[in-house]
Amino acid sequence: MGISKEYAVQMRGIKKVFGAYQALDDVQLDVKKGTIHAILGENGAGKSTLMNILYGLYQPDCGEIYLNGEKVNIKNPNIAISHGVGMVHQHFMLVDNFTVTQNIILGKEVSNKFGVLNMSKAKNEIKSIVKKYGLDVDPDAKIEDISVGMQQRVEILKALYRGVDLLILDEPTAVLTPLEIKELICIMGNLIKDGKTIIIITHKLKEIKESAEECTIIRKGKYIDTVKVTDVEQSDLANMMVGHKVNLIVEKSPAEPGEIVFDIDNITVEDDRKLSVIKDLSLKIRRGEILGIAGIDGNGQKELVEAITCLRKVSSGTIKINGNEIQNTNPRNVIDNGISTIHEDRQKCGLVLDFTVAENSVLEKYRKQPYSNKGIINNKKIDEFIKQKIQDYKIRPEHCENILVRELSGGNQQKVIIAREVANHPDLLIAVQPTRGLDVGAIEYIHKTLVELRDKGKAILLISLELDEIMNLSDTISVIYSGQIVGTFKQGTVDENHIGFLMAGGKQDAVNN
Amino acid sequence: MQLIIKILRKPITSTIIAILCGFFVASIILSLAGYNSIQTINVMFNGVFSRPKSIANVIIKSTPIILTGLSVAFAFKTGLFNIGAEGQYIMGTIFAVIMGIQFDFVPYIQVPLVIFSGMIAGALYGGIVGLLKSKFGIHEVITSIMLNWIALYMSNFIANTSVFHKPNTTGTYVINESSFTQVLYKWKTSRAGIAYLKNNSFLSDILLRTDLNYGIIIAIVLAIFISFFLLKTTKGFELRAVGLNNHASEFAGIDVKKNILHSMLIAGALSGLAGALTITGMSPHNISTISVFEGNGLNGLSVALIANSSPIGCIFAGLLFSGLIYGGQSVQSEVGVPSEIINIMIGTIVFFVALTRLIPQLANVFEKKVGKKNAN
Numbered sequence: 001m002g003i004s005k006e007y008a009v010q011m012r013g014i015k016k017v018f019g020a021y022q023a024l025d026d027v028q029l030d031v032k033k034g035t036i037h038a039i040l041g042e043n044g045a046g047k048s049t050l051m052n053i054l055y056g057l058y059q060p061d062c063g064e065i066y067l068n069g070e071k072v073n074i075k076n077p078n079i080a081i082s083h084g085v086g087m088v089h090q091h092f093m094l095v096d097n098f099t100v101t102q103n104i105i106l107g108k109e110v111s112n113k114f115g116v117l118n119m120s121k122a123k124n125e126i127k128s129i130v131k132k133y134g135l136d137v138d139p140d141a142k143i144e145d146i147s148v149g150m151q152q153r154v155e156i157l158k159a160l161y162r163g164v165d166l167l168i169l170d171e172p173t174a175v176l177t178p179l180e181i182k183e184l185i186c187i188m189g190n191l192i193k194d195g196k197t198i199i200i201i202t203h204k205l206k207e208i209k210e211s212a213e214e215c216t217i218i219r220k221g222k223y224i225d226t227v228k229v230t231d232v233e234q235s236d237l238a239n240m241m242v243g244h245k246v247n248l249i250v251e252k253s254p255a256e257p258g259e260i261v262f263d264i265d266n267i268t269v270e271d272d273r274k275l276s277v278i279k280d281l282s283l284k285i286r287r288g289e290i291l292g293i294a295g296i297d298g299n300g301q302k303e304l305v306e307a308i309t310c311l312r313k314v315s316s317g318t319i320k321i322n323g324n325e326i327q328n329t330n331p332r333n334v335i336d337n338g339i340s341t342i343h344e345d346r347q348k349c350g351l352v353l354d355f356t357v358a359e360n361s362v363l364e365k366y367r368k369q370p371y372s373n374k375g376i377i378n379n380k381k382i383d384e385f386i387k388q389k390i391q392d393y394k395i396r397p398e399h400c401e402n403i404l405v406r407e408l409s410g411g412n413q414q415k416v417i418i419a420r421e422v423a424n425h426p427d428l429l430i431a432v433q434p435t436r437g438l439d440v441g442a443i444e445y446i447h448k449t450l451v452e453l454r455d456k457g458k459a460i461l462l463i464s465l466e467l468d469e470i471m472n473l474s475d476t477i478s479v480i481y482s483g484q485i486v487g488t489f490k491q492g493t494v495d496e497n498h499i500g501f502l503m504a505g506g507k508q509d510a511v512n513n
Numbered sequence: 514m515q516l517i518i519k520i521l522r523k524p525i526t527s528t529i530i531a532i533l534c535g536f537f538v539a540s541i542i543l544s545l546a547g548y549n550s551i552q553t554i555n556v557m558f559n560g561v562f563s564r565p566k567s568i569a570n571v572i573i574k575s576t577p578i579i580l581t582g583l584s585v586a587f588a589f590k591t592g593l594f595n596i597g598a599e600g601q602y603i604m605g606t607i608f609a610v611i612m613g614i615q616f617d618f619v620p621y622i623q624v625p626l627v628i629f630s631g632m633i634a635g636a637l638y639g640g641i642v643g644l645l646k647s648k649f650g651i652h653e654v655i656t657s658i659m660l661n662w663i664a665l666y667m668s669n670f671i672a673n674t675s676v677f678h679k680p681n682t683t684g685t686y687v688i689n690e691s692s693f694t695q696v697l698y699k700w701k702t703s704r705a706g707i708a709y710l711k712n713n714s715f716l717s718d719i720l721l722r723t724d725l726n727y728g729i730i731i732a733i734v735l736a737i738f739i740s741f742f743l744l745k746t747t748k749g750f751e752l753r754a755v756g757l758n759n760h761a762s763e764f765a766g767i768d769v770k771k772n773i774l775h776s777m778l779i780a781g782a783l784s785g786l787a788g789a790l791t792i793t794g795m796s797p798h799n800i801s802t803i804s805v806f807e808g809n810g811l812n813g814l815s816v817a818l819i820a821n822s823s824p825i826g827c828i829f830a831g832l833l834f835s836g837l838i839y840g841g842q843s844v845q846s847e848v849g850v851p852s853e854i855i856n857i858m859i860g861t862i863v864f865f866v867a868l869t870r871l872i873p874q875l876a877n878v879f880e881k882k883v884g885k886k887n888a889n
Contacts, residue, residue, distance in 0.1 A: 310764065332766030343764055352758040363754065363765040372747045379745075 005069035007195040008033045008166050009054065014063035014347040024060070027223045029167075029216055033068075036198045038212035038229070040205075040241050042439035043409050046221040047088075051168050054199075055087040056080040066443045067166075086159030087168040092151050096144040100137055101126060104158050129160050133190040137396045141335030149180035156187070167191065169200045169309060173244075174437055177296050178467060178500070184213045205234040205362065206468075220242055242441045252451045255475035257373055261459045262428045263341045264313055267317030267327070269300070269483075271305045277303045278483040281319070285428065285459040290450065290476025294460040294499050300483035301463050302344070305432055308461075309341055310334050321428060335364055340416055340426035344433045344463075347412075350417045353406040357395070360405045361386040362418050394445075411442030429453060430461045431473055435469060447473055467503075471496055481505050521876035524821050530868060531819075532833070537861030538812050538865040546850075553848050557855075560835045560843025567843075569719040573795065574665060576728035577602070579736065579831030580787035581813025584639075586822040587739055587782040588744025593773065597642055597657025598784040599810025600664035604638040605788025607618045607664075610800050612793060613688025614677060616709035623691040628789045635785015636778045638664065643777025647770035665806060672802045684801030695726045726794030733828055735783065740824040751775050784810055800824070815863050834859065 005008055013180040016024040019339035031037040039049040050060045054065065056074040065072055067083050074080050080087075094103050101123055108403045110122045126139050137146070138155045146154075152172065156466050159167055170399040173181045188198055188211055202208060208215050208229060215232075217240045219222040224240055238246045269278035279302045285291045295301055307310035308319055319327040321337050351360050360369050362382050370381040386401045393415045395408070405413060414434065421429060431450060435443040452475065454460055464470050469490075470477055478488045479502040487502045520526050540550035542804040561567055581598040588595035595601075609631035616623060638660065645651045669676055677685040690698075700706040701720045719725055743749040754762040755772040765770045787809060792798060816834050820826030841855030 179665060278758070309764065330766070331764060332768075335766045341764070345653050347758050348758070349764045352754050353755045355754065359754075363761065366750050367747050375747050377745050377747060388573070 003066050003069055007031060007066070008068060009199070010066040010069075010480060012052070012064045012066075014053060014065075015061045016046075016053065016058060017061055023221050024053075025221045027063075029223075030226065031197060031199060033197055033213065034192060034195050036200065036211050036214040038208040038215040039199060039201045039218065040203060040208060041218040042203060042241055042441060043411055043437075044239075044386060045218045047218050048170055050218065051087065051170060051201055052198065054080070055085060055168060080468060081162055081164065084163065084165035085168070086162060086164030086166070088159060088170065088172065089153040090174060091323060092155050094143045094151060094154060095127070098143060099140050099142055100154050100157075101139045103143060103154055104139075104161050106158075108162060108507060119383065126157060126161065129157060130154065133187055133193070135160075135162070135187055149176050149183070152176070152184070153187075160191075160366055165195070166197045166199070166288055171201055171203075173202065173204055177465060179296070179504075205237050205440075208237065209234060217234050217241055234367065234398045238440050241439070246440050249303065250447045250451060250472045251285045252473075253455070253511075255289050255454065257289040257475070258457060260284050261287050261322055262461070263318075263320040264308075265318045266316045267307060267319060267321070269303045269312060271303055276315070277485065278307065281480075281483065281485055283461075283478065283485065285461055287427075287459055288454055289476060290460040290462055290474050291476045291478060292464065292470035293478050293480050294464070294467055294470040294503055295480035296503050297465050299480050299503075300374065301432070303415035303483075304480070305324070305341065305343070305430060305463065305481065308334070308339065308430065320498050335424065337424075338432065340364075340421035340424045340428075341430040342414075342421055342432060342434050344436065346413055346417055349410045351405050351413060354404055356402050357380050357390075357405050357408070357416055358386045358401045360416055361389060361423075363416075363420065364424065370430060385423075389416075389423065393419045395419070411438045414438060414442065414446065418446065422449070426458065430463070432463045433465060434462070435464075435466070467496060467499060471499070480505055518876045518879050524823075528821060528826075530834075530869070531865035532862050534552075534865040535858050538861040539858035541855060542857060543850065547849050548848065552852075553844055557837075557844050560847070565715055565717060566718045566722045567839065569723040569725050571832065571839050573663065573726065574727050574730050575831040575835035575884055576794070577787040577791050577809045578792070578812045578816050578834055579732040581784050582816030582820060582827040582831050583736055583808045583824055584652075584780045584783035584787070584810075585734070585740055585813045585817035586820060586824055586827055587743070588776055589817060589822045590754040590756060591772070591776040592651050592742055592759070593643075593776055593780070595639070595642075595657065595777070595780045595784075596654050596814065597639060597660055597810075598780070598813045599806050599808070600657065600661035601635040601638045601784035602788040602791075602810040602813075603661075603664040604634040605699070606792050606800050607668055607788075608634035609789035609792040610677065610688055613692040613752070613798070614686050617689040617691055620691045620693075620840050623794065624694060625794055627679075627688070627692045628694075628786065630791030631784045631789025631792070632786045635788060637780035639779075639781015639784065640713045641776040642760035642775060642781075643774040646777070647773040648876055661806070661810075661842060662792060665803065666738055668800055669802045672800050672817070675874040679799075682801075684745075684797070685799045686797045688792060692793050693726075693798065694728060694790065696720065696726055698743075704840075724795045726790070728790040728794045730846050731786070731790065731832075735786075736824045736828050739783075743824070748775075760845050784813070815859065818863050819866050822868070 003489050005147065006418065007030050009029060011027065011029040014024050015025045027050055031097060038049045039050065049058065053060050055072065056077045056079055064072060072083060085484040087281055095106065101119065104126055105122045110118045112118055123139055127137065132136060135153045135157055137150050137157070143151060156167065176184060188423065191198060200212065212229050215229050215237065216226045258359060262491060264281060264283040266280045266282055267278060268280060271277040281304070293301065303312060310326065310329050310333065318325050321339055324337055326334055326337050347353060348494060352363065366372055366377065370378060372378055383401055389395065390401060395412050395415045400408065405416060408416070435446050450460055462470065462474055475491050477491060477494065477499065479483050479499055479505060482505065522669045523821050536554065540554060543550035562570055581602055584598045584601070585595050609627050612630040613627045616626060618626065641660065642653050642656045645656050646653050672685050697720060701710065710721060743753060751767050752772055752775065754767060755769050759769045812834060816827055816830045819830035819833065835857055839854055841852040844854065845852040846849045
């Protein structure tokens with residue numbers, strides 16, 4: 001393909017080496033003007049690196065970049081911005097206690113000749129952009145008070161305010177609720193209509209199908225292909241991304257539930273502001289059953305998990321595992337009673353990033369035989385244990401027992417947690433967003449592990465914001481809304497639309513009528 | 514080249530480079546001030562190594578700062594910044610003095626009694642900080658700084674209380690001799706000892722002219738123990754886990770609040786011990802009215818920094834620190850260079866140690882160059 005003005009971006013022969021690691025090897029990219037172009041790849045495939053090169057955060061070791069048919073040398077982000085390239089990072093770069101307007105104009109303030117800010121002029125300018133693209137956001141709200149979805153809009157506004165023509169979005173949907181994702185896709189459509197070009201980095205196939213026109217696939221730093229999205233199926237994309245056939249649908253036999261092992265009876269839980277966020281919630285899980293809780297973020301899922309794991313007090317009601325009441329004790333007691341948890345934020349709550357893989361693997365049972373004896377740690381036994389787990393769970397790189405867990409990829413970090421929690425032989429495993437931010441290969445593996453555990457007769461409580469995950473994996477689906485279970489269904493007896501309706505606060509009766 | 518990269522990655526390399534940089538900057542300043550920098554540094558080294566006595570003095574002076582350094586390093590490994598080592602040290606001296614004056618048992622009861630009193634006083638003083646942090650979330654740096662001043666004035670108060678105050682001096686009475694921990698104290702002051710030492714210049718130099726005491730052995734043993742404790746025991750595992758990520762620790766069932774308290778109790782005990790050993794092992798064996806901090810606790814911060822918070826490293830960092838200070842005194846007396854130059858040198862070393870992150874990065878740069886060469 002020749003270099004042409006029709007393309008907003010063309011990259012040729014991009015190579016980038018980090019230490020001994022070849023992050024990008026001869027990668028090319030052609031993005032047509034006025035389209036949404038997806039870059040698809042597993043975690044660590046090099047897609048963010050490629051975009052960081054385009055945005056001037058990294059320098060390529062070799063290769064050329066053309067913007068609108070002209071060769072450019074993007075030494076730093078300021079040059080990128082001056083060429084009309086903007087980027088919204090996965091982790092937002094906002095000042096929490098500034099208002100939306102203050103954040104947007106930061107670095108490009110409007111002021112008079114005495115250096116006094118002209119906020120009203122800035123605000124008007126922002127309002128006109130907001131109106132033009134349907135980016136509804138309150139310009140006077142403080143960042144710390146608005147939702148993650150709104151914060152993302154502020155980031156997009158920041159880029160538009162600087163007059164960018166090409167917008168790079170790094171994993172834009174990773175943190176969004178299903179509704180917010182729909183809105184984002186709508187906003188992207190508005191931007192395209194106005195002649196802007198968008199590149200989205202993602203590993204979510206569904207969203208590519210819904211929004212993008214073309215898709216470039218990168219695998220292990222190598223360029224694989226660029227395809228028209230309408231020409232391929234989701235499974236084709238997945239196969240190209242992973243490099244071998246993947247199964248997008250969870251394979252599992254019908255559940256054979258046994259007796260009730262876990263029983264929540266009418267609990268009420270208050271949040272930090274003393275408001276009841278969980279009201280009279282009851283829940284029963286049987287042996288050999290996966291119970292999935294569907295719901296929009298912020299409807300009490302976080303507090304429910306904290307209440308079960310005794311990180312938060314229950315004001316009334318009981319929580320029983322195997323008939324023993326555990327509410328309002330302490331986290332260690334919960335673990336000792338056979339409840340293990342895969343927490344949502346693996347880096348903050350699941351792992352000590354600066355501990356080795358081996359140390360992390362015994363974070364809960366370092367006090368138990370044979371990992372320690374009379375207070376002295378037995379490193380040999382711990383090493384034996386983790387080496388076995390590294391083999392069983394295919395944690396990569398191999399022989400990683402003594403490297404810091406920080407250096408592992410997200411998927412492998414999650415495997416360390418799952419290996420640790422499953423090794424506790426829990427009666428109940430709580431999995432909160434277990435596949436968040438992971439690539440297709442890792443997701444498949446984690447889903448398979450959960451089903452295997454179920455088949456071994458464990459009870460599993462799955463809490464996820466991804467409706468697809470709940471629908472595919474759960475034997476029983478409960479919907480949480482505003483701290484209450486508003487509906488419970490056997491898998492297959494309910495469709496996604498109905499669950500979505502209940503998640504948004506619709507009443508069960510309204511549907512039936 | 515691979516070897517260089519490997520060496521640069523080692524933490525000790527960074528520290529050594531930092532120390533060399535310190536000497537380098539100090540010699541530039543000396544030259545600018547019109548002194549012969551090579552001669553000055555030479556005098557400094559001679560001041561430390563020329564006589565057994567000076568080496569002994571360096572060791573003696575290093576004991577308290579090794580221990581306070583250990584206290585800071587320990588707290589740091591468990592996620593706390595123990596700037597309160599100074600206050601805990603002072604509390605250690607106060608209670609060692611009180612017990613040393615009030616009681617007079619046989620040495621093998623008296624010495625442990627005095628030392629443990631100081632240690633417990635330091636531990637409790639650190640414990641206040643830990644308690645305030647774990648119960649109310651008050652940052653340890655703020656409480657520690659305040660408590661440092663309280664300790665300073667408490668020390669002055671004790672020094673001037675009629676029970677302990679020695680008339681016509683600025684300090685307290687000297688503690689009873691049964692509490693002394695100098696090496697062979699009884700023997701070297703006895704007639705036989707004096708007679709023997711007359712004929713042995715080496716021993717008389719280090720025994721009679723210095724306060725050589727058993728403290729250094731305790732400091733070294735404790736440094737090794739703390740290192741073992743942190744790395745090989747379940748309690749150490751817990752403390753480190755809490756220090757590195759208190760959320761994950763809490764979620765894994767570790768009692769975070771209790772561990773913060775324990776960490777400060779242990780850190781405080783180490784600083785308190787430093788204070789008690791200074792009282793029992795070094796003249797004047799008492800406390801005096803002071804207007805500024807002596808700095809044994811605050812120097813512990815520098816020692817821990819130079820040691821990169823390694824407990825074993827604290828031994829060497831403490832010796833280095835003490836050597837610089839002692840050598841600095843001879844620089845002042847022999848070359849006439851103000852001893853402040855030593856403070857500049859120490860400051861520079863600490864500054865460069867703080868910059869040590871740059872050195873492993875240098876390794877990355879080298880590696881990249883090698884990688885490129887190989888790639889082409």
